[in-house]
Amino acid sequence: MKIPPKRSNITTSDWKLGDKEVSVSKTTTHVGIIRSVKNEVAINKEDRISCARKTLYSLTGTGFHGTNGLPPTTCMKLFITYVLPRILYSLETFVLKQYHFDALENITLNQILKRQISTKSETSDSWFTYIDKLLVQYDLPSAVKMVTNPPCKLSWKKNVKLAIDKFWTQRLLLDCQKKSTLSYCDLSGLKIGTVHKLWSSIDSNSKDVRRGGIKVRLITGTYVLQFNTSKFNQHEVSAVCPLCQCEDEDMVHFILKCNALFKYRKTYIEELKLIMNSISNPNAFSWKRLVGDFRLLTQLILDAGVLIKQNILSCSEKTLIEIEDCSRKLCFSLHCGRSLIINSEP
Incomplete structure (x- = not known):
């Protein structure tokens, strides 16, 4: 039996064409497939990804670039028609492992994202x-970190929601603190995604919704009284109450002092008195002390939430809802009475 000789390492000096040496190439391309001595699968994978990426960039001019371009359905058809075949071409001839599949799946995400982040400046559009x-605005991890270490989908959605809510809650609080018209509104419980006690205590009926709308305008300072009209017209219009002609019609006068609205508030003031006197907490403000201070x-x-935060009022949640319900009816009654008197004047 003849034993074949061992293969010797081939060097460039082993091949000559005439007097010229012929170099030995470790890679060659045949029908679009790169043949290599080593790492043939990895080389072809990178080549397919590079080819697909170039194809994607070449489609940008057709509108394949986001929400202001072609419709998503058209973009998907373009991707399937032009990009996907170039990714998959010749890969059936190789034995691919999971990390190869992961790299191919991320061609439209990680590869493009890394390139764009590295090449685009901060002033780029x-x-x-x-x-x-x-991401910087909402104090979230940078795009580079996200690409390097992608978070879990559920935890990411949760963190994004919390970050956005926190940012806009702080922004809203800062803006509200600058508004003098919100001096009567309790801002301590202000948070994105929650509603004010005024709305959460309202039943689902049209009457309460209408009453709540009037009270919201009073709390936020958007209910136009004569004092506001005078201020907006640079005092060319009198600020005196058009109903009783006694003093300027500001918020305190409208809610408590105007004699023309006495019959519209009497019933609800009595009801509010009963609610306050029913509070057994010794730390609570008595009705007599409240009546002596029109501002309070x-x-x-x-x-009433403002008084609770200032430790002036202490009551149960049930009592707070009763106060809210009574005051909502009072504000609506005053509004109706004021409108009726003004409209009845010649």
Whole structure:
């Protein structure tokens, strides 16, 4: 039996064409497939990804670039028609492992994202730059970290929601603190995604919704009284109450002092008195002390939550809802009475 000789290492000096040496190539391309001595699968995978990425970029001019381009259905058809065949071409001839599949699946995400982040400046109008700025704004991990270490979908959605709510709650609080018209509104419980006690205590009926709308305008300072009209017209219009002609019609006067509205508030003031006297907490403000301070009583009617935060009022949740319900009816009654008197004047 003849034993074949061992293969010797082939070097460039082993091949000559005439007097010229012929170099030995370790890779060659045949019908679009790169043949290599080593790492043939990895080389072809990178080549397919590179080819697909170039194809994607070449389609940008057709509108394949986001929400202001072609419709998503058209983009998907373009991807299936032009990009996907170039990714998959010749891969059936190789034995691919899971990490090869992962790299191919991320061609439209990680590869493009990394390239855009690395090449675009902060002043660029690129969508990727805009997203990176949003991440910084909401104090979330940068796009680079996200690509390197992608978070779990559920935890990411939760963190994004919390970050956005926190950011806009702080922004809203800062804006509200600058508004003098919100001096009667309790801002301590202000939070994105929650509603004010005024709305959460309302039943689902049209009457309560209408009453709540009037009280909201009073709390937020958007209910136009004569004092506001005079102020907006640079005092060319008198601020005196058009109903009783006694003093300026500001919030305290409208809620408690105007004699023309006495019959519209009497019933509800008595009801509010009973509610306050039913509070057994010794730390609570008595009704007599509230009546002696029109400012505090007005605050109780508009938003009792402010008095609770200031430790002036201490009551149960049930009592707070009763106060809210009574004050809502009072505000609506005053509004109806004021409108009726003004409209009846010649």
